[in-house]
Amino acid sequence: MYANTPRTTATRHRDRMSYDRDLVHSVLDEAWVCHLSFVVDGEPRVLPTLHVRIGDVLYVHGSTGSRPLRSAQPDGIKVSVAVTLLDGLVLARSQFHHSANYRSVVAHGTATVVTDPAEKSAVLTAIAEKIAVGRAADTRPPTPKELAQTSVLALPLVEVAAKMRTGGVSDDPEDYALPHWAGVLPLRVVAGDPEPDKGVEGVPDYLRAVIGVTG
Amino acid sequence: MYANTPRTTATRHRDRMSYDRDLVHSVLDEAWVCHLSFVVDGEPRVLPTLHVRIGDVLYVHGSTGSRPLRSAQPDGIKVSVAVTLLDGLVLARSQFHHSANYRSVVAHGTATVVTDPAEKSAVLTAIAEKIAVGRAADTRPPTPKELAQTSVLALPLVEVAAKMRTGGVSDDPEDYALPHWAGVLPLRVVAGDPEPDKGVEGVPDYLRAVIGVTG
Numbered sequence: 001m002y003a004n005t006p007r008t009t010a011t012r013h014r015d016r017m018s019y020d021r022d023l024v025h026s027v028l029d030e031a032w033v034c035h036l037s038f039v040v041d042g043e044p045r046v047l048p049t050l051h052v053r054i055g056d057v058l059y060v061h062g063s064t065g066s067r068p069l070r071s072a073q074p075d076g077i078k079v080s081v082a083v084t085l086l087d088g089l090v091l092a093r094s095q096f097h098h099s100a101n102y103r104s105v106v107a108h109g110t111a112t113v114v115t116d117p118a119e120k121s122a123v124l125t126a127i128a129e130k131i132a133v134g135r136a137a138d139t140r141p142p143t144p145k146e147l148a149q150t151s152v153l154a155l156p157l158v159e160v161a162a163k164m165r166t167g168g169v170s171d172d173p174e175d176y177a178l179p180h181w182a183g184v185l186p187l188r189v190v191a192g193d194p195e196p197d198k199g200v201e202g203v204p205d206y207l208r209a210v211i212g213v214t215g
Numbered sequence: 216m217y218a219n220t221p222r223t224t225a226t227r228h229r230d231r232m233s234y235d236r237d238l239v240h241s242v243l244d245e246a247w248v249c250h251l252s253f254v255v256d257g258e259p260r261v262l263p264t265l266h267v268r269i270g271d272v273l274y275v276h277g278s279t280g281s282r283p284l285r286s287a288q289p290d291g292i293k294v295s296v297a298v299t300l301l302d303g304l305v306l307a308r309s310q311f312h313h314s315a316n317y318r319s320v321v322a323h324g325t326a327t328v329v330t331d332p333a334e335k336s337a338v339l340t341a342i343a344e345k346i347a348v349g350r351a352a353d354t355r356p357p358t359p360k361e362l363a364q365t366s367v368l369a370l371p372l373v374e375v376a377a378k379m380r381t382g383g384v385s386d387d388p389e390d391y392a393l394p395h396w397a398g399v400l401p402l403r404v405v406a407g408d409p410e411p412d413k414g415v416e417g418v419p420d421y422l423r424a425v426i427g428v429t430g
Contacts, residue, residue: 007260032315032402033299035250037261045222046252046261048299048319084248084263086404089346095339095354096361098346100247104263124310131304131313131400138395139310146311169412180353181419185346186407187247189301197384197397204396207306 007108008161018162027105027162028053029130031083036060036153038079051083052126053157058107059114059123062151076110081155088187092169093180099165101184107160111153119154120147134206222323223376233377242320242377243268244345246298251275251368253294266298267341268372273322274329274338277366291325296370303402308386308395315380316399322375326368334369335362349421 002008002019010017018024028034034051037044051060058081083105090099114120121142128136142150169182191211194203203211217223217234225232233239243249249266252259266275273296298320305314329335336357343351357365384397406426409418418426 032304033301033317035252035261035263035297035299037250037252037259037295039254039257039259042254042257043293043323044252044254044259044295045323046250046295046297046321048250048297048317048321050315078258080252080259080261082250082261082263084250086248089247091346091350091354091409093355094357094361095343095351096357096365098339098342098354100265102248102263106261106263108258108260124313127313128310131306135306136310139306139313140308140390140393140395142309142311146309150311168410171412175355176414178355180355181417181422182412182415184410184412185422185425186410187404188407189402190405192401192403194306195383195399195401197386197399199391200397202396207396207400210400 016163023162027103034083056157058155060153062153076112079111082106089185093171093175093178093182103164105162111155114152117147132206132210231378238377242318249298271372273370275368277368291327294326297321304400307384308390308393308397318379320377326370329367332362347421347425
């Protein structure tokens with residue numbers, strides 16, 4: 001379990017919060033995109049970028065065109081990172097009780113720029129393996145020059161929590177007699193058929209394994 | 216076209232930026248989840264929440280358990296909001312050139328708390344209609360008490376831009392001869408079969424129309 005702190009304690013729906021390490025990790029590992037927030041001149045910025053988790057460190061791709069991130073000092077930059085998986089839309093009889101089923105994680109802390117080439121290489125390998133187990137072996141590893149051009153931020157997972165909603169509709173008791181349709185519209189991310197690049201034929205087995213399943 | 220500003224001008228991949236109003240709107244309208252960033256005591260916070268666009272205003276659900284948002288002053292709170300649609304994973308022959316196809320929007324500005332009940336009601340109706348055209352008419356509209364409990368922030372779309380990557384693999388010329396698989400793994404969000412609540416039978420036509428299509 002991760003420790004809860006004021007920043008990771010909700011004031012509403014506190015029952016939806018979880019500090020379970022496995023749950024936090026599973027959400028981070030299933031999601032491709034994270035949203036990285038930081039402060040520039042007192043104003044908020046948020047950027048979508050890719051991430052990968054290795055152990056208790058969340059690595060985010062830092063080459064997002066943002067000067068502040070690329071110029072992050074050795075002592076790091078304060079960030080807040082969110083990852084959200086939308087599992088369904090909850091259609092209540094009342095407009096007011098419409099909701100969503102989701103699993104999200106928000107992490108707070110100080111992210112530092114990764115400078116060790118070996119650590120950067122491990123991150124690139126982890127991203128490849130996140131696509132599909134076996135993918136890394138079917139790629140050309142990065143050169144020292146490429147690693148120098150790769151910008152990665154590391155955020156230790158210390159102040160982090162998951163929040164989720166699951167289940168069905170929660171209408172007010174008197175609304176259940178209304179004739180309106182109610183229920184859950186499940187949503188999921190699926191991978192379609194791989195589209196080979198020019199000169200490439202077929203689809204390797206390791207990619208076939210992820211077609212049609214949650215991306 | 217929206218005007219570009221320093222905050223909406225990328226320092227990398229500037230060719231991926233767009234200020235086209237229709238593109239910005241289409242991304243906001245297709246996505247369910249936005250990530251809302253703001254500053255508390257000089258530190259960044261980011262929260263996932265639901266949004267809906269009406270004209271040139273982005274409405275975000277503010278009841279996300281965050282005191283700073285709920286106590287936003289009448290003069291508003293500075294925010295940065297991002298919406299991201301992940302369209303595919305780009306598998307290059309080199310690990311370094313692995314990438315993602317996506318469409319994203321980031322908006323900056325001052326969000327204000329919506330206090331007008333009619334405006335709040337219009338937001339709830341728009342959310343219902345975003346699920347499926349015809350849904351709003353098949354719900355119980357909000358009561359004055361429910362509207363009072365509904366927390367919505369409004370962000371005028373003024374400083375906003377889209378960023379996207381489309382297309383295939385971009386490997387270095389000398390890598391095309393490598394034997395590694397390369398191509399795009401397309402990803403999309405699909406709606407599964409609706410799961411009716413207890414006492415509810417069948418699926419209305421307006422919901423059937425969204426099954427299997429992008430959610």
